[in-house]
Amino acid sequence: MNPKNLPPGLHRDTLAVRAGIERSQHGENSEALYLTSGFVQPDAETAARRFAAVGDGYTYGRTSNPTVTSFEQRLAAMEGTEAAIGASTGMGAILMMCMGLLKAGDHVICSRSVFGSTMNLLGREFGKFGVETTFVSQTDISEWRAALRPTTKLLFAETPTNPLTDVCDIQALADLAHNAGALLAVDNCFCSPALQRPVEMGADLVIHSGTKYLDGQGRVMAGAVCGPSRLIVDVFGPVVRTAGMTLSPFNAWVVLKGLETLGIRMQAQCANALAFAQWLQTHPKVSRVYYPGLASHPQHALAMRQQSGQGGAVVSFDVVGGDPVAARTNAFHVIDSTQVVSIATNLGDTKTIITHPATTSHGRLTEDQRQAAGIGQGLIRVAVGLEHVDDIKADLLRGLDSLR
Ligand SMILES: *Cc1c(COP(=O)(O)O)cnc(C)c1O
Numbered sequence: 001m002n003p004k005n006l007p008p009g010l011h012r013d014t015l016a017v018r019a020g021i022e023r024s025q026h027g028e029n030s031e032a033l034y035l036t037s038g039f040v041q042p043d044a045e046t047a048a049r050r051f052a053a054v055g056d057g058y059t060y061g062r063t064s065n066p067t068v069t070s071f072e073q074r075l076a077a078m079e080g081t082e083a084a085i086g087a088s089t090g091m092g093a094i095l096m097m098c099m100g101l102l103k104a105g106d107h108v109i110c111s112r113s114v115f116g117s118t119m120n121l122l123g124r125e126f127g128k129f130g131v132e133t134t135f136v137s138q139t140d141i142s143e144w145r146a147a148l149r150p151t152t153k154l155l156f157a158e159t160p161t162n163p164l165t166d167v168c169d170i171q172a173l174a175d176l177a178h179n180a181g182a183l184l185a186v187d188n189c190f191c192s193p194a195l196q197r198p199v200e201m202g203a204d205l206v207i208h209s210g211t212k213y214l215d216g217q218g219r220v221m222a223g224a225v226c227g228p229s230r231l232i233v234d235v236f237g238p239v240v241r242t243a244g245m246t247l248s249p250f251n252a253w254v255v256l257k258g259l260e261t262l263g264i265r266m267q268a269q270c271a272n273a274l275a276f277a278q279w280l281q282t283h284p285k286v287s288r289v290y291y292p293g294l295a296s297h298p299q300h301a302l303a304m305r306q307q308s309g310q311g312g313a314v315v316s317f318d319v320v321g322g323d324p325v326a327a328r329t330n331a332f333h334v335i336d337s338t339q340v341v342s343i344a345t346n347l348g349d350t351k352t353i354i355t356h357p358a359t360t361s362h363g364r365l366t367e368d369q370r371q372a373a374g375i376g377q378g379l380i381r382v383a384v385g386l387e388h389v390d391d392i393k394a395d396l397l398r399g400l401d402s403l404r
Helices: 012-020 044-051 065-080 090-101 117-127 141-147 170-179 230-245 249-260 262-280 300-307 323-336 367-373 390-403
Strands: 083-087 107-109 132-136 152-158 185-188 205-209 223-227 286-290 314-319 353-355 379-383
Touching: 012 223, 012 249, 012 262, 065 083, 065 223, 065 249, 065 314, 083 090, 083 230, 083 286, 090 117, 090 152, 090 205, 090 223, 090 230, 107 117, 117 132, 117 152, 132 141, 141 170, 141 205, 152 170, 170 185, 262 286, 262 314, 262 390, 314 323, 323 379, 323 390
Parallel strands: 107 132, 107 152, 152 185, 185 205
Antiparallel strands: 083 223, 205 223, 286 314, 314 379, 353 379
């Protein structure tokens, strides 16, 4: 029911507000929210065709919904992929992808600094079903190459990583995957399509947690996989239909509207984050700042190339502290001295969020896994929002200045 076919060649900013509109007969300007679990069929014959998945038309909410379709089409347009499919959460999207692509005996290569739940899903849960995952360095391509096996089906990367913002070379990993007959999936949560389009650099699939920047205001959980129709429609569609990690229409609607402001939010939050990171670098109680937008970042040049010249909006830093206990005490002091920013574990919100990764987002990893990922007890992650940057600095300065 798309009354206006959009002309080709529109800018991403335009697609963000115009792509994927399923306008009803009422002609609403803001996208409709179809809050319904089922769809009435005009007749038995049509119903039979639709349920056999050959006809256009909606049948049941676990399979598809017009609001979810709008979100999927808009996100695909922004990522530059043929198609996208929604999921209940970012982890639901990764689960859907793995269920669709992998079977017992298959092998996966994954960076060892990806999101903690992703490591557990691949290593622990899929390990139970005979899928083996090798975890390798985020940045050392030779480790990825050495890990390849004849059974390798998937390379999984996340860039920049959470919370240390390590950046991997998407093009190099795509070449490696394709030469080995494998696929490359990139978790694009930290940059969003506003900054980084992994398929332009050769990635096959793009993963999103819509919970983060796509919603952008910390309201709902959502996820998506973007990629070619042959995988989205023919492989992942059946997984969602049978396994049920379906994106709710309400959440799809919230995230759909979030996409309209994604570009301007990302620009403003990146600018805040850069100013904040530059300031942190000058504080004597901060021993190291992790932010791709800083010249001191080990992959600064690569990040600027891959991420539209932007560092993203997540800044992590180590506070001083001689041993892990002292470092944790200091980190907790800085966090507990804030009065404006939120102590939480989400990111991608307009509200700045401060996190102690070692005891929260990465708290379920073993100490060995945390060490391997380089996440110390003095590490603090700040997901910079839209408050005035001077207020964010002042909020952190209170704790930093009163450290012993
Ligand atoms: C949050 C996050 C996820 C998981 O998304 P949920 O919506 O919380 O399930 C996956 N990858 C990255 C990089 C994330 O930050």
